[in-house]
Amino acid sequence: MDLHHGLLDLPTMDEIVEAEGHLIDSQLLNAMFDTVVRHDAAFEVLEFRIGRTNDEPSFVSMRVTSPDQTGLTGVLEELVGLGCRVAGGEDAHLTPADRDGCAPEDFYSTTNHRTSVRLRGEWLPVEHQRMDAVIVIEGGRAVCRKLREIRAGDAIVCGIHGVKIVPEFQERDRLGFAFMSNEISSERRVEVGVARIAAMMRAAKAAGDRIAFVAGPVVVHTGGGAYFCDLIRGGYVDVLLAGNALAVHDAEQALYGTSLGVDMESGRAIEGGHRHHMRAINAIYRAGGLRPAVEKGVLTSGVMYECIRRNVDYVLAGSIRDDGPLPDTVMNLVEAQDRYTAALQGVKLVLVLSTMLHGIGVGNMLPAWVRLVCVDINPAVVTKLADRGSSQTIGIVTDVGLFLRQLASALHE
Numbered sequence: 001m002d003l004h005h006g007l008l009d010l011p012t013m014d015e016i017v018e019a020e021g022h023l024i025d026s027q028l029l030n031a032m033f034d035t036v037v038r039h040d041a042a043f044e045v046l047e048f049r050i051g052r053t054n055d056e057p058s059f060v061s062m063r064v065t066s067p068d069q070t071g072l073t074g075v076l077e078e079l080v081g082l083g084c085r086v087a088g089g090e091d092a093h094l095t096p097a098d099r100d101g102c103a104p105e106d107f108y109s110t111t112n113h114r115t116s117v118r119l120r121g122e123w124l125p126v127e128h129q130r131m132d133a134v135i136v137i138e139g140g141r142a143v144c145r146k147l148r149e150i151r152a153g154d155a156i157v158c159g160i161h162g163v164k165i166v167p168e169f170q171e172r173d174r175l176g177f178a179f180m181s182n183e184i185s186s187e188r189r190v191e192v193g194v195a196r197i198a199a200m201m202r203a204a205k206a207a208g209d210r211i212a213f214v215a216g217p218v219v220v221h222t223g224g225g226a227y228f229c230d231l232i233r234g235g236y237v238d239v240l241l242a243g244n245a246l247a248v249h250d251a252e253q254a255l256y257g258t259s260l261g262v263d264m265e266s267g268r269a270i271e272g273g274h275r276h277h278m279r280a281i282n283a284i285y286r287a288g289g290l291r292p293a294v295e296k297g298v299l300t301s302g303v304m305y306e307c308i309r310r311n312v313d314y315v316l317a318g319s320i321r322d323d324g325p326l327p328d329t330v331m332n333l334v335e336a337q338d339r340y341t342a343a344l345q346g347v348k349l350v351l352v353l354s355t356m357l358h359g360i361g362v363g364n365m366l367p368a369w370v371r372l373v374c375v376d377i378n379p380a381v382v383t384k385l386a387d388r389g390s391s392q393t394i395g396i397v398t399d400v401g402l403f404l405r406q407l408a409s410a411l412h413e
Contacts, residue, residue: 013072014065017084023058032082039075041066076160081111085164092117092162094137094155101148103134106158110135110144111165112368117142118162129367168368190398191406197373198410200349201236209348212239214362216355220249220259222401225303227408232306234411239343240307240314243358244322244329247304252280254302281324289327315339341365354400356381375403
């Protein structure tokens with residue numbers, strides 16, 4: 001691509017932007033150029049320094065030109081998301097919120113990448129980084145907040161001046177996961193991927209880091225519950241985030257040996273078995289909830305039993321289709337989101353097991369430097385998280401029960 005892509009007409013608006021980092025091997029430089037062209041704007045590279053070693057960053061300064069201010073603003077907003085910053089040393093623009101729950105029209109909408117804002121000539125790191133939030137300045141600190149958390153008078157960062165993003169640059173090897181870049185992995189690659197994930201989990205535990213699992217009911221349906229229990233007993237599960245269905249089907253299996261009325265040993269539907277999940281809900285309700293059910297000896301096995309026995313943090317978020325739901329299920333959506341976010345604090349590795357809705361929800365809550373592994377039999381689900389902005393996602397396309405069996409075996413080696 002030419003280093004100068006110009007419009008024939010004389011443009012009327014321009015701005016100089018800069019970026020620094022591993023721009024070439026992360027393909028960010030190409031993305032920046034393509035973004036300018038896609039917006040019918042023009043770029044002129046003013047300075048370009050290539051890192052002389054694999055550790056040394058590269059630097060680019062370029063003038064971006066557009067026929068009008070609207071077009072220029074649009075391209076600059078995307079460039080900032082790619083790691084560019086507007087040159088010139090201008091502080092971030094702050095505007096007070098005029099009412100609770102509402103930001104100024106031109107508020108800066110965050111990504112999940114490391115972000116800093118410039119105030120009084122100094123760069124402040126943004127705390128509690130997550131995507132789809134606003135940046136509030138309070139007490140000399142910059143903090144991410146959800147829109148609903150804004151209060152009248154809060155100083156909101158607006159526009160893109162004085163905002164700097166450092167994307168999690170694509171690693172050359174991604175801890176050995178480069179082979180998993182295709183949408184569908186062969187069985188051999190799944191096995192290798194499982195070994196790599198087991199190594200990541202061992203390293204996380206050795207470093208004292210927390211590991212979270214986001215699990216759907218398919219974990220139980222596919223026979224993966226027993227292997228998941230092995231992981232819990234082995235100390236590899238610090239947080240479990242799920243919906244009502246996982247706990248219900250887990251309780252059904254523990255109480256009646258079925259999941260949705262299907263015998264887990266024979267794989268055959270049991271006569272009258274369709275009532276089992278409602279009977280399981282009734283039994284847990286009668287006990288007063290999952291924890292009382294364990295304490296009273298009603299629930300003596302299963303994923304939820306192991307979590308309660310070993311003090312694993314868990315949050316069950318409800319939905320409109322839930323049967324029951326169980327007393328433990330959080331049916332207030334805002335409360336469920338807040339409890340998910342709180343449970344994820346300090347987590348360094350997240351595994352999403354066959355649950356697109358909860359997986360995407362968790363992905364939106366995580367900063368980009370938290371590693372995310374998504375396992376699903378549907379390749380569209382595996383790629384969905386990355387498409388939604390969680391670029392740190394590693395995907396494995398396979399049966400979740402098979403994955404858990406292989407993972408439990410690899411961790412026992």
